[in-house]
Amino acid sequence: MDVSSSNLTRRGLLGGLAGGALLASGALSAPVRAAAAGARDPLPGTADVVVVGGGISGLVTARELARAGRSVVLLDARDRVGGRVLNHTLANGSVIEAGGAFVGPTQDRILALAAELGVPTFKEHVAGDNIFAANGRTMRYQGTVPPDLAIVVDAFVLQLRIDWMAGQVPVDAPWSAPHAAEWDAVTVQEWVRANTFNRDTLTLLQSFLQPTYGSDGEDVSLLFFLWTIACSGNETTPGSFERASSTANGAQDSRFVGGSQLVPLALARQLGAVVQTEAAVRRIAQDDTGVTVTSDRGQVRAGRVVVAAPPPLVTAIDWDPLLPPLRQQLLTRLHLGTLMKVDAVYPSPFWRAAGLSGSGIATSGAVRTCFDNSPADAAVGVLLAFVGGSTWREYGNLPLAQRRTAVLQGFAQLVGPQALDPVEYVEQDWTRERWTKGSPVASAGTGTTTAYGAQIRVPFGRVHWAGTETATYWAGFMDGAVRAGERAAAEVLAQR
Known part of the structure; x- marks a missing residue:
């Protein structure tokens, strides 16, 4: 195996370094596989509904339908459940998240689901100072925006404008915003450069864009970005840049004790034999009387199908009839960026004793954003970096040893x-995850939302759509996945 590309892949492999020695740990843990116990049972020949995708959104869809008395089969290509949510067990037995991890205020649906399933949360560590590293110097600060006089005025005004503009974007129909065509015609990068004095302000904003989308400002439409900000609320509370980007009281406010994958694992245990893994869906054919879903483990005939999978995997399915042209165009334009999560583990969270929060931002190097990713009991100290967008392009394909050195230097700077x-x-x-193929959420470049965005939730005959990308609040987050699953199930149940 090429160690430079070793990661927590579909087979659960891990490439890492500990004490200077290269490690590769093998199979998924027993709890992860426990939810896939029925993976080799024969598939039922028929069902009321087939759900494609065993992430949180697909599992929620399946549970809602099963509770309503429908017969359901959930098919997932992986040998585990969770999709873009994945736990990893460290050498000492502590658990960290290799995928989606954070929850916060206004994320009501995932918090309610976790509470029902008995998965508690704990607050992300924020006590102490953050560190901002730029132009060879570092400064300590608290809050969201570093107090760098060269950019602080730009950043303050920009945040006010972003919130004002996002307030004009309907979360369920961003293409209908009053200035939709104008805002969808420019990238975030173009807009920021035209509305700031210091070019370093854009560099600072990349610390939000790269972890969120796995992309830089040049890749994301301004309208899509504003919609993301608008989505960071709920039915009673408007979204804001502060909530979307902050730790305390924001999108990174809390994590789950024992790791976020406990949520999909608990859902899968409730569903039992409904969940069928190692069953990649290759073809979906529908006619006037039903839908035939062909997977690696056989066919299932159903009345309806709900697809809860990332856009590149949806377009890889053989569709009969073909997907509607507008939907096909939308899916091909919703691009998954490039993102890697990197964790360094220490005997203790030593930075806390130095009065540091473990959070930081750097304008260069392999670590642009840093979080304290230690478990709830702080049995070990863990630092987390998101390596995304152009930073991934610079470091993601280096040999593992070189990338490790660069990441650790980035942590040391902070x-x-x-x-x-x-x-x-x-x-x-x-x-490098075969059944994701990119960052944890798809984003849209210029022109996509206004031309094709209205197709995002439109059923295709007997096929309905779930997945976090289809949510109207917290799209790209676990909360959005839950909301999308609940909506898709309600659509199916409304059909005769």
């Missing part, structure tokens, strides 16, 4: 030289 000597090093490169 929390001190002790970061250079971890006891364990973990990477999850989602671009």
